[in-house]
Amino acid sequence: MPALRTFALCRQISTLSTVNLNKTINSFIGNGNLEEARKLFDQSPNLTNIVSWNSLIAGYFRYNNFRQAEYLFDQMPHRDVVSWNTMLSGYRNANNPDKVYKCFLHMNRYGDMRPNELTFSVAISSFLHLDFKHLIPQLHGLVLCLGISLNVFVGSALMRGYIDLDDYRGLARVFDEILDKDVTPWNVLILGYMKFGCTSEAQRAFDMMPRRNFFTWSTLINGYIENRKLNEARSFFDKMSEKDVVSWTAMIRGYVQYGDFMKALKLFKLMLNSGTRPNHFTFSTVLDACAGHSSVLLGNQVHACILKSGFPLDVVLLTSLVDMYAKCGDIEVAFCIFELIPARNLVAWNSIIGGYARHGLAERAIQEFEEMLKSGIRPDEITFINLVYACDHGGLVKEGERIFNSMVTDYGLKAEMEHYACMVDLYGRAGQLEKAEKLIKGMPFKPDVVVWGAFLGACGLHSCLELGEFAANGLYTLEHDHPAVYAVLSKIYGDKGVCSDITGLDKLLKKWRTTKQKAGSWIESPSSIN
């Protein structure tokens, strides 16, 4: 009897100490003191239980010490479902879906462990926006087979999966099946409807949901922006009670995206007056607006605003400045700022090369390209669009041809529509119409309006009747009343003294005169934000 009592007492003491040990370890981890936590853990091997192991593993993941987390996991005498989930969630937060996948397989194959809701919520959410997303319906099947209920976490993750897979019905079905929906599944539903372009369904969900939070409003507004409904977006944006930097920036960005630069800049001014402080996302977006508006005056004001705000000029911000000055016509200032960028990345190089290209400074564009290669940055498709564009506008036919070919042979990049359009323009301007024709005929996809337009323009420039008709025909198949068709053809016919054999060309010409596209200077007169 006394022996039994002693045993019970010991047990109680040891249980208490284990709880205390866990508490102490956790408080060390909470303070970021992993070393102390580990020391304590190692010093009391007979007091550690599975909770302390799991805590330490989670702690190592939190501070990105994957090696130690994996080491401890391997050393564990027993693992429970929390141990596995901790590993999955650690890998998920480290953006390592590959390891999530392997760990999930391992858990089910050898772990003799039944996955729970948390397992699925973590696994599914790691597979979003990736090739792994095709596993998501299978995981859904497994959830059903195991009789696991669709709680808000699993449900929301699954909904996002179906959005990813463009499965409208999957999305709606999962939403219906979620038990005790809180605000998140509703938000995801709005997100999905907006992604599918169903703005009125999204609006209806917004109207009928029982509770809304900040994300609900953001999701609705961003959805309207995505669907080009700027007025709706703005009207909800104005009704939003607590706007933060992100919502302001998203709204400003929306205007920039659709070319309404002045509205973007005015909204930026409202933002400053509202007391919300811009961050580098905002500044970068606003500089984009200045660039689009081609107003170096506004750009200067924003530049001054950035300097005054004491905001650190990082690569992104400096690149936006380079782009802004280049697009506003001040390529020399753009270059000065470019030289200030300490660690130039691909986008920074592309900006300056693009700037030179737009200014017709082909040699300098190519020179910067060489520098870029020397610094070990690999060019991408955009780099080559800029380079070919530079050669096009600088009249460097041979060089353009060489660069275009090296893109494919030396860098393994695929020529896209814009590359072809530039090359056609390049050959066309130089009068090498046959080469342009050959390029068009050899394209792996159907030429678009820009390609045909460039070719047709070249035919007009060099008054080539036969190819001009070929080009006009190509353009006509895409757009029946493209004004360039009649303009260019009538010029060629005039030059060649050929009678129009297109029925009603004169009538069409008259129509063209009335619908002629408005031309405007790229550089607008400076104006202030008001």
Added chain:
DNA sequence: ATAGGGTTAG
């Protein structure tokens, strides 16, 4: 001890 939504650069 492990879990979920919105914004950058060409």
